[in-house]
Amino acid sequence: MICYESLEVHEEEVTAGRHPQPELQQVTSKYPQSLDQAGTFGTDSHNNQPIRGIMNGSTNELENLTLPSGLEECMNCTEFEVNYIVKEYYLPAMYSIIFLVGFPGNIIAIFMYTVKMRPWRSSIIIMLNLAIADLLYLVSLPFLVYNYAREGSGTLGNFLCNFVRLVFHLNLYGSILFLACFSIFRFIVIVHPMHFTAIHRKRWAKIACVAVWGVALIEVIPVGAMFTSREPHSIASCLDFSSSNELYALRWYNWLLTVLAFALPLLIVTLCYSRIICTLSKGQYANDIAKKKVCRLVVIILIVFNVCYVPFHILRLLRIETRVTAPGTYIEKHIFTVYIIFRPIAALNIFGNLFLYAAAGDNFQQAFMSVLRGSISTYMHQA
Numbered sequence: 500m501i502c503y504e505s506l507e508v509h510e511e512e513v514t515a516g517r518h519p520q521p522e523l524q525q526v527t528s529k530y531p532q533s534l535d536q537a538g539t540f541g542t543d544s545h546n547n548q549p550i551r552g553i554m555n556g557s558t559n560e561l562e563n564l565t566l567p568s569g570l571e572e573c574m575n576c577t578e579f580e581v582n583y584i585v586k587e588y589y590l591p592a593m594y595s596i597i598f599l600v601g602f603p604g605n606i607i608a609i610f611m612y613t614v615k616m617r618p619w620r621s622s623i624i625i626m627l628n629l630a631i632a633d634l635l636y637l638v639s640l641p642f643l644v645y646n647y648a649r650e651g652s653g654t655l656g657n658f659l660c661n662f663v664r665l666v667f668h669l670n671l672y673g674s675i676l677f678l679a680c681f682s683i684f685r686f687i688v689i690v691h692p693m694h695f696t697a698i699h700r701k702r703w704a705k706i707a708c709v710a711v712w713g714v715a716l717i718e719v720i721p722v723g724a725m726f727t728s729r730e731p732h733s734i735a736s737c738l739d740f741s742s743s744n745e746l747y748a749l750r751w752y753n754w755l756l757t758v759l760a761f762a763l764p765l766l767i768v769t770l771c772y773s774r775i776i777c778t779l780s781k782g783q784y785a786n787d788i789a790k791k792k793v794c795r796l797v798v799i800i801l802i803v804f805n806v807c808y809v810p811f812h813i814l815r816l817l818r819i820e821t822r823v824t825a826p827g828t829y830i831e832k833h834i835f836t837v838y839i840i841f842r843p844i845a846a847l848n849i850f851g852n853l854f855l856y857a858a859a860g861d862n863f864q865q866a867f868m869s870v871l872r873g874s875i876s877t878y879m880h881q882a
Contacts, residue, residue, distance in 0.1 A: 582836060591647045593843035598640040601849040605634045607867070608856045615866040621684055621704035626856055628708045629677040633849045636670035639663045646737055660737035661723050667846070668722045668740075672760045673715040674848055675808065678800055679764035680707050681859075686771035689793070690778050718760045721752055741818050741838070753819050761812050765804055772797045795858045803851035811845035814838040 612619075612627040619627075643663050684707075687698050725743040743749045776797065779790040818838045821831040857864050 585836065585839060586647060589840065590843060591644050594640050594644050594647075594846070597843065597846050597849060598637055598644070601633060601853070602637045602640075604853045605630045605637060605849070608853070608863075609634065611856075611863060611866050611870070615870060616862065619701055621698065621701060622681065622859060624701060624704040624708060625677055625681045625684065626859060628711070629674060629681075629852055630856070632670050632673040632677065633852055636666050636846070637849065639666045663737070664740065665719060665723050668719040669715055671808075671845060671848075672718050672756075673711065674852065675761060675764045676711045676715055677708075678803070679767045680711055682768045682771040682800070685793070685796070686775055689775050718756060725749055725752070739842070741815055741822075746819075746822060750819055750823060753816065757812050757816060761808060765808070768800060768804065772800070792858070796855070799851055799855050799858055803848050803855075807845050807848040807851065810841050811838075814841050 608630040609627065612623055612630065616623055639662060642659050646660075646663070684698060684704070722740050725740040725745055725748070740749070741753070772793075775793055779793055814834065814837055817834050818831075821828070821834050825831050857867075
């Protein structure tokens with residue numbers, strides 16, 4: 500059996516090792532039955548070195564234990580098995596599910612907004628741009644699934660690698676900014692309806708969406724420069740920007756991206772909906788149906804932020820910081836593995852956005868049901 504050491508999903512160099520089990524059994528059979536007998540446990544047959552343990556007073560804690568190479572190889576093999584499952588099964592399955600659900604869902608949403616929901620209002624324009632951002636990312640997912648499925652025999656070229664990674668971050672931060680923009684418009688309409696009557700005009704929503712696209716592009720353009728596409732042992736790898744070799748620039752850029760592109764919009768969304776809920780809980784809105792609709796919006800947006808965005812940004816921050824402070828350690832490798840697991844979870848914001856389209860109002864549900872009934876009626880007549 501071949502044992503692989505230090506394999507970080509699809510992004511680290513793969514090296515050949517030895518099967519740890521025979522030596523592991525040989526070593527563990529020599530351990531004393533009690534820590535009171537600790538001293539020289541035996542020898543490591545691979546390195547011919549004694550295995551010693553030193554007692555720390557009466558606490559029965561073993562210190563300065565020199566692990567035999569068999570135990571280290573066993574830990575590396577366990578790490579390889581976990582990362583192999585993540586790379587070969589979990590990532591392709593997650594991205595496939597996201598594509599199969601999100602692609603038709605966003606096509607339907609764009610059709611509803613462009614054909615069935617005229618005339619447009621400010622909220623419809625923002626939601627339409629959010630659906631376009633999601634669709635742009637969904638188009639790239641088949642290439643990403645192909646990249647993982649063909650990891651051992653050839654992967655994406657530099658252009659497609661950069662395209663896939665860039666549109667992921669463009670969708671990520673574009674979606675965050677569109678949700679923040681949507682929250683600001685809702686805040687103005689509900690909390691200050693008489694002071695900013697011009698906000699209802701479509702022109703302001705169009706200006707806001709153009710600004711969001713521009714800011715999102717500016718935020719993620721440096722990401723493209725930090726992508727790495729290398730070929731360890733002639734196997735191409737399309738690496739995430741957190742694995743960039745420009746570690747100093749990467750560290751500062753990641754902090755700026757996390758604070759300005761994520762934490763600040765999250766703060767804006769939280770403040771806007773806090774004021775909205777306070778306003779709706781008083782006066783003529785106390786028992787209004789609008790309060791229930793806004794509460795649904797708040798729940799959906801908070802789920803999207805806390806389930807999809809918050810863990811991803813925390814883990815990416817830890818991933819890059821451990822590359823600086825603890826390179827090559829098990830802590831760094833394990834954090835990287837968890838970060839890779841949560842990367843497709845960040846893309847699940849597309850599911851949350853689908854619920855948001857229906858919960859945001861503007862007769863989306865009525866328009867969808869009208870199209871669905873018409874399609875069923877047409878099918879029955881043709882049958």
